[in-house]
Amino acid sequence: MNKNLNKIIGSLYISCLFMMGCGTDDTQTVATFNTLVAEDNFDVDGQINTSFWNFDIGDGSEQGIPGWGNNELQFYTDRPENVTVENGFLLITVREEDFNGAQYTSARLQTKGKIQQRYGRFEARIRLPFGQGMWPAFWLLGDDSDGSIWPQIGEIDIMENTGDAPTEIFGTVHGPGYSGENSISKAYTLEDNRVDTGFHVYGIEWGPDYINYYVDNVLYYQITPEDVDEETDGEGEWVFNDRQFYIILNLAVGGNLPGSPNAETVFPQTMVVDYVRVYEFTNAN
Amino acid sequence: MKMKNIKHIDLKTICSLTLVLVILSSCERDLSDEAVFATFPNTAEIFTDSPVGLTDEFFTSFDPALGANPEAFGTDDNVAYEGNSSIRIDVPAPNDPNGSFVGGIFLDRGAGRDLTGYTALSFWARGSITATIGLVGFGTDFEDNKFAVERSNIQLSTDWRKYIVPIPDPSKLVQERGMFIFSAGGLDIIDSVPNGNEIGYTFWIDELRFEDLGTIAQLRPAIFSGEDLIEQGFVGSTRLITDLGATFNASNGEDITVGPAPGYFDFSSSNTNVAFVNELGLIEIVGEGTTTITGQLNGVLAEGSLNLEVLGSFVGAETPPVRDPADVISIFSDAYANVNNLNLAVFNDANVQIQTQNFNGDRIVTYDNLGFVGLGWDGTNNVSDMTHLHIDVQLSSSTNPALTVELIDFGADNSDGGGDDTGGGFTIPSSELTEGAWVGIDIPINAFTQPTGGGFSGSPNLNNIARVVLVSNGSSFIVDNIYFYRE
Numbered sequence: 151m152n153k154n155l156n157k158i159i160g161s162l163y164i165s166c167l168f169m170m171g172c173g174t175d176d177t178q179t180v181a182t183f184n185t186l187v188a189e190d191n192f193d194v195d196g197q198i199n200t201s202f203w204n205f206d207i208g209d210g211s212e213q214g215i216p217g218w219g220n221n222e223l224q225f226y227t228d229r230p231e232n233v234t235v236e237n238g239f240l241l242i243t244v245r246e247e248d249f250n251g252a253q254y255t256s257a258r259l260q261t262k263g264k265i266q267q268r269y270g271r272f273e274a275r276i277r278l279p280f281g282q283g284m285w286p287a288f289w290l291l292g293d294d295s296d297g298s299i300w301p302q303i304g305e306i307d308i309m310e311n312t313g314d315a316p317t318e319i320f321g322t323v324h325g326p327g328y329s330g331e332n333s334i335s336k337a338y339t340l341e342d343n344r345v346d347t348g349f350h351v352y353g354i355e356w357g358p359d360y361i362n363y364y365v366d367n368v369l370y371y372q373i374t375p376e377d378v379d380e381e382t383d384g385e386g387e388w389v390f391n392d393r394q395f396y397i398i399l400n401l402a403v404g405g406n407l408p409g410s411p412n413a414e415t416v417f418p419q420t421m422v423v424d425y426v427r428v429y430e431f432t433n434a435n
Numbered sequence: 436m437k438m439k440n441i442k443h444i445d446l447k448t449i450c451s452l453t454l455v456l457v458i459l460s461s462c463e464r465d466l467s468d469e470a471v472f473a474t475f476p477n478t479a480e481i482f483t484d485s486p487v488g489l490t491d492e493f494f495t496s497f498d499p500a501l502g503a504n505p506e507a508f509g510t511d512d513n514v515a516y517e518g519n520s521s522i523r524i525d526v527p528a529p530n531d532p533n534g535s536f537v538g539g540i541f542l543d544r545g546a547g548r549d550l551t552g553y554t555a556l557s558f559w560a561r562g563s564i565t566a567t568i569g570l571v572g573f574g575t576d577f578e579d580n581k582f583a584v585e586r587s588n589i590q591l592s593t594d595w596r597k598y599i600v601p602i603p604d605p606s607k608l609v610q611e612r613g614m615f616i617f618s619a620g621g622l623d624i625i626d627s628v629p630n631g632n633e634i635g636y637t638f639w640i641d642e643l644r645f646e647d648l649g650t651i652a653q654l655r656p657a658i659f660s661g662e663d664l665i666e667q668g669f670v671g672s673t674r675l676i677t678d679l680g681a682t683f684n685a686s687n688g689e690d691i692t693v694g695p696a697p698g699y700f701d702f703s704s705s706n707t708n709v710a711f712v713n714e715l716g717l718i719e720i721v722g723e724g725t726t727t728i729t730g731q732l733n734g735v736l737a738e739g740s741l742n743l744e745v746l747g748s749f750v751g752a753e754t755p756p757v758r759d760p761a762d763v764i765s766i767f768s769d770a771y772a773n774v775n776n777l778n779l780a781v782f783n784d785a786n787v788q789i790q791t792q793n794f795n796g797d798r799i800v801t802y803d804n805l806g807f808v809g810l811g812w813d814g815t816n817n818v819s820d821m822t823h824l825h826i827d828v829q830l831s832s833s834t835n836p837a838l839t840v841e842l843i844d845f846g847a848d849n850s851d852g853g854g855d856d857t858g859g860g861f862t863i864p865s866s867e868l869t870e871g872a873w874v875g876i877d878i879p880i881n882a883f884t885q886p887t888g889g890g891f892s893g894s895p896n897l898n899n900i901a902r903v904v905l906v907s908n909g910s911s912f913i914v915d916n917i918y919f920y921r922e
Contacts, residue, residue: 280653280684314688317650342649344686414690416655 183271183429223404225252233257246417258400266396271429273353279419283411284313301329309352312408321363327386504534516641538618550608553645562591604733650686656732669749676716752827765918774812781811815899843902858891859883
């Protein structure tokens with residue numbers, strides 16, 4: 151009896167998944183990432199934990215990608231006006247000001263060489279800004295210390311939002327054969343809720359041959375090598391089993407994706423991060 | 436007998452208990468737990484397939500005497516967004532004998548509703564054409580309209596579309612009777628001027644209700660259209676806080692601005708010895724000094740403010756002498772009979788701020804940041820027998836004043852345009868203009884010889900004078916006693 155019931159429930163569950171279909175075959179692989187290996191809860195006011203974070207400074211020119219590759223309008227700084235910790239939150243603040251030839255300043259933090267790993271659960275609890283031109287992101291880039299270059303190193307965008315769509319975020323992967331405008335992406339719309347009025351948890355569970363995307367308690371997207379094959383007619387290469395990835399948090403303004411701010415866009419505005427956590431892949435149980 | 440006794444004792448006991456309670460709680464002014472307010476129904480629906488909890492008349496029209504068309508409102512059982520009926524509004528043409536526009540309110544049939552749990556009024560609407568409805572909102576009850584909210588100019592689609600009117604501060608709406616207000620006039624596809632060439636159309640409204648939407652956010656209130664104004668005032672005068680707004684961001688990223696009643700705001704004056712503000716947004720100036728008037732809505736500081744400099748009580752211009760009525764043609768003065776239906780700004784530049792004030796029967800007009808303004812009235816006047824134009828002006832700004840007075844004559848056709856209009860100006864020497872002091876200027880009637888800003892060549896005809904125009908460079912003036920006279 152019990153077994154039969156389980157079978158029935160099991161098949162019901164599978165058919166539900168098929169009905170919600172979001173790609174190839176939605177038999178999602180779910181692992182348990184129960185070992186916390188790194189976290190920043192932003193507990194020390196006025197200090198960015200530099201054993202965790204590096205700052206990316208400038209407009210991308212020094213890195214050889216002016217406008218950070220997307221014609222973005224901001225100049226990133228490490229000034230407290232643009233990035234600080236207050237009351238247990240990381241504040242990344244975009245300001246409208248003339249600064250080193252740019253119209254806006256903001257901040258971008260990353261963990262290259264400090265916090266990086268292959269696979270795991272990466273999540274952050276964030277409240278986003280709003281308005282045309284805002285482009286906050288929580289994302290991962292592959293370690294390029296072996297001399298590989300993007301998109302070969304891979305990019306996993308855990309959460310991106312454009313401020314003109316305050317109820318919607320999207321998760322994306324970039325790799326060889328599916329980068330930039332041809333990246334593979336899915337949007338998720340919050341139910342009767344917004345990204346700028348409260349905190350939401352944005353995360354991925356990433357293991358061999360899959361990346362699962364979730365917002366709060368909702369798993370909304372799984373991407374696998376089969377999806378990449380299908381989206382790219384077999385041209386794309388799965389590069390997410392190869393190397394360690396590091397974390398980036400930034401608030402961009404303007405550029406190819408969101409477009410420029412307009413007269414109604416409010417400045418300054420702040421992306422508020424409660425925590426960033428990284429869990430490890432374990433095979434316990 | 437026994438019963439009575441017992442009752443008596445009970446009352447005493449209760450009284451003393453109450454006293455104790457009062458004493459115990461007197462150190463704090465919070466309401467005790469025992470104080471429970473009456474609550475009112477929180478019914479969300481206003482119209483679904485039929486009116487919900489509205490008065491028997493359902494629709495209360497604006498006054499037909501003002502042109503409102505009470506016949507243009509009804510329901511339609513053939514059209515619905517959901518269910519089987521909708522509200523149907525047939526916007527009349529301007530020449531409709533029943534009235535040239537349609538508008539009115541829906542009132543709750545009871546004592547009012549508790550809307551504190553909602554964040555917006557919402558409805559679905561579609562139009563027979565893509566016209567614009569001038570006004571939708573709620574909170575108007577044709578009594579105090581204390582918490583009225585208006586959203587202007589919503590664009591219809593020929594398919595159903597959802598519209599929302601955010602509630603600026605739901606906590607204010609504990610007992611609201613004004614469920615809905617709308618007003619619509621004909622669509623003008625020719626010149627956007629209300630001149631009778633508009634066309635009628637039909638629009639439908641369905642699923643009209645209050646909602647608790649989690650997607651309306653980012654309240655940005657404003658007073659004085661978000662501008663920081665600097666003005667001078669006089670002890671004893673009043674000034675209304677105007678141009679109230681509340682901008683929200685909706686789920687589609689669109690900003691929606693509504694006009695809330697003053698009752699939603701908490702106004703304050705930084706120096707209440709100079710001025711204070713009441714809940715209707717009326718500033719009363721009570722003393723000399725400076726103060727800054729600001730506002731808050733639902734705890735958010737409003738953009739915009741008024742910095743008031745009060746130098747003292749108002750001192751009027753010198754009272755004009757008594758004259759034979761035949762020797763005066765008065766435009767604006769309390770000493771003489773004036774022209775009919777004076778309009779203190781028939782036309783004006785975009786920056787000038789115009790305000791009239793009355794000090795014990797002495798009516799004055801202020802033109803702040805004056806570029807130009809034209810005063811007009813009913814008909815035209817023959818001033819050719821007069822010898823002078825008199826005007827009292829007090830400069831109220833400090834730097835490089837300039838003031839030119841112009842006359843415009845409409846010519847024999849007595850109408851604006853027509854090829855026979857003439858005009859001319861006279862520039863008051865700036866040395867005559869002193870900040871804070873009245874000066875009486877008497878301009879000889881034949882001295883208006885300069886070309887005008889409007890393109891007339893000077894020395895106008897004087898038989899059909901229709902406008903007095905004041906031209907400046909952004910200076911500010913108080914003006915009184917504009918009249919023609921003969922010696």
